[in-house]
Amino acid sequence: MKHRASQATGNAARTPAKPLTGALAATFGGCMLSTAVVAQTPTDANHDESPVQLSPMTVEAGRQAAPERSYTIPETNSATGLALSPRETPQSVTSITRQQLDDREAVDIEDALELTPGITASKAEVGVRTSFRARGYDIGNWKVDGLQFSGDSGFGGGGNALNMDLYERIDIVRGANGLLGGTGDPSATVNLIRKRPEREFGGSVYGAYGRWDRSRVGADLNVPLTEDGRVRSRVVVTQQEGDTFRDNESERRRAALANLAFDATDDTTLGLGYQYEYRKTDGAGWGANVPIWFADGSRTHLSRSTNLAPDWSHAESRTNTVFASLNHAFNDDWTLDVHAAQSDTDALNNLALAKVNRGPSGGFIGYWDQDGGGAILNALRERNETRQRSVGVDLSGAYDLFGRRHDLMLGASESRTRERTPEQECTMSSGTASEYSSYCMFRATNGLAISDWRHGVDDDIRLDASRTGRVKTTETRLRGFYAATRLEVTEPLSIILGGRVSDYETDTDAYDGATTSRHEHDVFTPYAGAIYDLSDRYSLYASYTNIFTPQSQRDTGGATVDPVEGDSYEAGIKGEWFDGQLNASAALFRTRQEHLAVMDGGNLTPDGAQAYKSGTGNETEGVDLEVAGAITPNWNVYGGYTYLHFRRVDSDGRSDPSHLFKLSTTYEPGGRLNRWTFGGGVYAQSHIDAVSSPAGQPSHGVSTGSTAVKWPGYAIWNAMARYDITDDTRLSLNVDNLFDQHYYDRYGFYAGAIYGSPRSATLTLRTSF
Structure with a gap:
């Protein structure tokens, strides 16, 4: 195993090797x-x-930073807290680099995770809730620069506004990561790394235009504030707006980052910054936006542009974040990193959609008739104000023991989240009817009928809301102390041992003043990993960790469902070539999960939301294959294959394919084409034996329960071409869904489906200086 003379974490910079004088x-x-x-x-x-x-x-120099246009990185500490190369990490760890994001013109977190092997996305509706999944489970562990972040793409999460222009890369650790995250999420941990100031002046600007009048502009500027660069800044701004392929739908995004760094001494760097992210989707809905069946039970074949949402239906989310950091190198071996951040997310969902929902006597109604009747407009209005404060302290370095060099990491972290939901009461009315809801939820029983769904939502239907003055507040605190060490037992064998002790508390004050609490103290999460070097290129590895994940879903009494518990195992082989510029891995994994929350039929919580109960959980196993990096200096490749098998299932419907394949590549030819770059890729998944839940196929316009359905598999191809007009200016063309494949982003949620995006093209002009 290659040993590093010194270790860098956080913002610590490596000192480049000095070339020999006079050498070519x-x-x-x-x-x-x-x-x-x-x-x-x-x-x-x-x-x-x-x-x-x-x-x-x-x-031979030490490990160098990855080339500017690389599809891999030399090392990451996102998995264990120790700065390790991909081959030295005993888990499946993936990095989406800045070059990959630029090559694919990735705009948001959904675009970025679409590139990642083993990750799928399942939408509950258009523009609001998207579940990202890995190894059969929802991803719930989100971080920015290693700190906990409310990054889920839900009604109140900050994930909807995440803008990729502000981030340098994304690290994804598949499998449980309770050592650093505090919650042993069995799916994956997503860690976004912000763009940081550099010592040299430089930057870039770009403009993009694509189908459906989508336009995007952005600028990234690095400015040293002193001549020697000891005080430096990084400023990023970006904006996008345009329509989509659906009727009545449009999007607007804005984001900004101001990041400052100050070298107080040669060994100490201070950081301070502010970040703003905003997204608004007009025409967003509440639930899957097209029905699978008509009221007579026959299949629908609706246009992909179908969207029965009124023009006042929208989802809006903005996040303001302030952050600070301190990095101090005690010597060549030991480094202290301190990070702190506060994020304030304000989300407003004023949603309406003609869809199926629960009716009287536990049945489900609202199925559309083929003659234009039967559709009922459902509506939801909800505001969430979330504040999350996070801090992390990490001490890492190397030590000598028994004649060998070992690594050690000690740390502590705490996050406090307060979510406030002001109570509102609403009236939905038209010229001939009016309905009132004390919780601003209009379902099939109190929604308004649409005259003829073939002509859209009636123009005179509107939603009026007012606050009652009551507020529901949920406060969550997660605190933990953790440690990990890498022991170089022999020349080819290293063992990583670690553990975390966590305290978890959540307290909820309901609208009516009722209080519920759940406290979990001194929860121990062990971690063990082993890496055995077969040669300078190949390593065998294995790892184990425990699973403990608190859940936020509530039962019919308003109490939170019991935490998820279980185990996660992984073993495999990893290889690296060209001193880490090309990495590959093959892994076997198995995960057992207990007490996963499932929907409690048609029952509701005291405040009118869907009720959940503790299920028996899931058990999955599978294979992960991945390759990333440069095959030659001008040929990048990135991709992977995942096979997933459910040994035991207890959930609200499968949304995971058994086979998932992703591949992206770019090639820069020489000769007369040396200014060109060509690329392409594919996203392919097999069919899913899903469940339309809780509503299924109707009989005479009514459904009494779930129906098994087959979510069709698909393959989506993309292509790109880039021309370097000058050494600093390039023009690129990206085509998504090259063959205009019809596919679904969700199939079976409340007897509905969500179409995937048709073929589109984007032209981008980018210049650097």
């Missing part, structure tokens, strides 16, 4: 080849000075 060097894969070295011999007054030509020699 060429670099590939981190190896510096010196063609000649010139030295001066001692002289005296009787002899002329003359150089002596020494024999050629080869010098």
Whole structure:
């Protein structure tokens, strides 16, 4: 195993190797080849000075940073807290680099995770809730620069506004990661790394335009504030707006980042910054936006543009974040990192959609008739104000024991989240009817009928809301102390041992003043991993960790469902070539999960929301294959294959394919085409034996329960071409869904489906300076 003389974490920078004076060097894969070295011999007054030509020699430098246009990174600490290369990490860890994001013109977190092997997305509706899944489970562990963040894409989460222009890369650790996250989420942990100030002046600007009048502009500027760069800044701004392929739907996004760094001493760096992210989707809905069946039970074949949402239906989310950091290097071995952040997310959902929902006597109604009747407009209005404060302290370094060098990480973290939901009462009315709801939820029993769904929602239907003055507040605190060490037992064998002790508390004050609490103290999460080097290129590895994940769903009495518990195992082989510029892995995994929350039929919580209960849980196993990096200096590749098998299922319907394949590649030809870059990729998943839940196929316009359905598999191809007009300016064309495949982003939620995006093209002009 390669050993590093010093270790860097957080913002600590590595000191580059100094080239030999007079050497002509060429670099590939981190190896510096010196063609000649010139030295001066001692002289005296009787002899002329003359150089002596020494024999050629080869010098291998330490691990270098990945090239500017790389699809991999040299190391990450997102998995264990220790700065390890992908091959040294005993878990499936993936990084989406800045170059990958630019090549695919990834705009938001959904675009970015679409590139990641083993990750799927399942939408509950258009523009609001999207569940990202891995290994059969929802991803619930989100971080920014290693700190906990309310990043779920839900009614109140900040994930809907996440803008990729503000981030340098994304690290994804598949499998449980309770050591650093505090919750042993069995799916994956997503850690976004912000763009940071650099010492040299530079930047870039771009403009993009695509189908459905989508336009996007952005600027990224790095400005040293002192001549020596000890005080420096990074400023990023971006804006996008445009329509979509659905009727009445449009989007607007804005984001900004101001990040400052100050080298107080040669060993200490202070950081301070502010970040703003905003997204608004007009035409967003509440639930799957097209029905699978008509009222007579026959299948629908509706246009992909169908969207029975009124023009006043929208989802809006904005997040303001302030953050600070301190990095101090005690010596070449030991580093202290302190990070703190406060995020305030304000989400407003004023949603309406003609869909199926629960009716009287436990049945489900609202199925559309083929002659234009039967559709009922459902509506929801909800505001969520979420404040999350997070802090993390990490001390990491190396130590000697029994004649060998080992690594150690000690840390503590705490996050406090307060979610406030002001109570509102609403009236939905038209020229001929009016309905009142004390919780601003209009379902099939109190929604308004649409005259003819083939002509859209009636123009005179409106929703009026007012606050009652009552507020529901939920406060959650997660605190933990953790440690991990990498022991170099023998030359080929290293073992990573660690553990975390966590305290979890949640307290809820309901609208009526009733209080519910759940406290979990001194929860111990163990971690163990082993890496055995077969050679300089290949390693075997295995890891184990415990699962403990608190749940936010509530039962019919308003209490939260019991936490999820279980175990996660992984073993595999990893390889690296060209000093880490190309990485590959093959993994076997198995996860057992107990007490996963499932919908409690048609029952509701005291405040009118869907009620849940503790289920028996899931048990999954499978295979992960992945490759990332440069096959040659001008050929990048990134992709993977995942096979997933459910040994035991207790959920609200399968939304995971058994086979998932993703591949992206770019190639820069030489000769007369040396200014061109060509690329392409594919996202393919097999069919899913899903369940339309809780509503299924109707009989005479009524459904009494779930129906098994087959979510069709699909393959989506994309292509890109880029031309370097100058060394600093390039024009690129990206085409998504190249063959205009019809597919679904969700199939079976409340007897509905959500179409995926048709073929589209985007032209981008980008210049750097």
